[in-house]
Amino acid sequence: MKTFGKVWLVGAGPGDISLLTLKAMMCIKQADVIIYDRLVNPKILEWALPDCLLINVGKNPGFHCVPQDEINALLVQYAQTHHNIVRLKGGDPYVFGRGAEEVEDLVESGIPFEVVPGISSTIGGLTYAGIPVTHRDFASGFHVVTGHTREGNQQQDWRQLAKLNGTLVIVMGIANLAFICEELLMGGKAADTPAALIMSATRENQRRLTCTLGSLLGKAQEANILPPALIVIGDVVTLSDRLSFLPEAITLPEHLYCESLA
Structure with missing residues (x-):
């Protein structure tokens, strides 16, 4: 039976780095891969491990450099090769963050996940x-x-x-x-x-x-x-x-x- 890593959908809060939850911080500090959005405060990424893979999938108004389907595929892909994958989202993952769409793909692929709420803007x-x-x-x-x-x-x-x-x-x-x-x-x-x-x-x-x-x-x-x-x-x-x-x-x-x- 194939084993997968775990994907953590983490809310980064509205912008002020000090509004990040302690659990979110612990996820970031132990991540092997962080797939993050445009509105995430870049200072948060300084807590990542030196060898952590950082992947920017940020969306600008009217232009999505990485389509949502590809982001979903990235989560599945890295869960097959790494232990802790953090999907870092501004605000809360389930408040206009498309977090549920990403979790649906993880469920279909049998990949363990956890959602860490964040303070919504x-x-x-x-x-x-x-x-x-x-x-x-x-x-x-x-x-x-x-x-x-x-x-x-x-x-x-x-x-x-x-x-x-x-x-x-x-x-x-x-x-x-x-x-x-x-x-x-x-x-x-x-x-x-x-x-x-x-x-x-x-x-x-x-x-x-x-x-x-x-x-x-x-x-x-x-x-x-x-x-x-x-x-x-x-x-x-x-x-x-x-x-x-x-x-x-x-x-x-x-x-x-x-x-x-x-």
Whole structure:
């Protein structure tokens, strides 16, 4: 019976290296192969073993240098030749990260796997911008959607989403911002609804722009907001100035991340 290595689907968090979980760090420090995405903080890769094979399969907007099917095949390929393979993804593997698609291929090939959750930018990114995704006085729930659906799939029903209460968080929506704003307004969302854009959330170059839904497109163009950026629409945005903070780096004791996964 053929034996395989194990594939770890690891969430790298939203960008700030200190938001990586301890388990994710241990996976990285013991990996033989790391197959990583574009939005992963490159400093994380410095924890890799000297002889670890690093493979960049990052996707840029509108251009995928390595198609998803090939990434799935790489995981299967290296599981046949190496012991610990880490598939390192920005945020959380199962939040718009295609992690489930990769796991499905691993299951079909009989390859052992484990998923290590990460802090999603849809929550952590808002937190670093001073925006709580829920608040008893403003939003009792939230909705997270993508502004970029798979080619051939139906667009989001923005007019229906406009009718929902709570906070609306949109990822991968900057290229489609004009259409999104127009459709939300056409669906009945008030033009004076508080809105925000968070570019490079949790990173040193993070930028936050707050305005209203009616002015969102113009403000984004004036500020030259580029991906990766989050779109947030809802009353919780009004708290951003009051709840904003400057994150402080924290150094962990060496013994906390040197334990073995075995």
